[in-house]
Amino acid sequence: MHIILNAFSFLREKLTQNGFSYLNASLEIKEGMRVMDVIDFMGLDESLVEAVFVNHLVVPKETKLQDGDRIALVPPGTPGSYRLMLGMKESSPSQLA
Numbered sequence: 837m838h839i840i841l842n843a844f845s846f847l848r849e850k851l852t853q854n855g856f857s858y859l860n861a862s863l864e865i866k867e868g869m870r871v872m873d874v875i876d877f878m879g880l881d882e883s884l885v886e887a888v889f890v891n892h893l894v895v896p897k898e899t900k901l902q903d904g905d906r907i908a909l910v911p912p913g914t915p916g917s918y919r920l921m922l923g924m925k926e927s928s929p930s931q932l933a
Contacts, residue, residue, distance in 0.1 A: 841874075
């Protein structure tokens with residue numbers, strides 16, 4: 837099964853150290869793998885990935901991947917306002933007032 841991977845910020849260095857590309861990188865994975873399995877497969881600690889995009893949508897790390905999916909790994913530290921705009925954090929009723 838084939839996916840396309842992108843990673844941001846310090847995750848790029850970690851992936852390079854682990855022997856993986858990080859920019860529009862073609863990655864062969866096993867059928868039925870979830871995002872969290874891919875993170876582990878690449879030698880990353882799951883806590884280093886705050887958000888995951890699959891095909892341009894924020895999804896849980898438990899999401900099962902399909903052939904041809906495009907995934908992006910976002911580390912902690914994304915500025916607050918962008919977290920909300922990117923869908924990494926939902927607004928609460930008090931934030932909407």
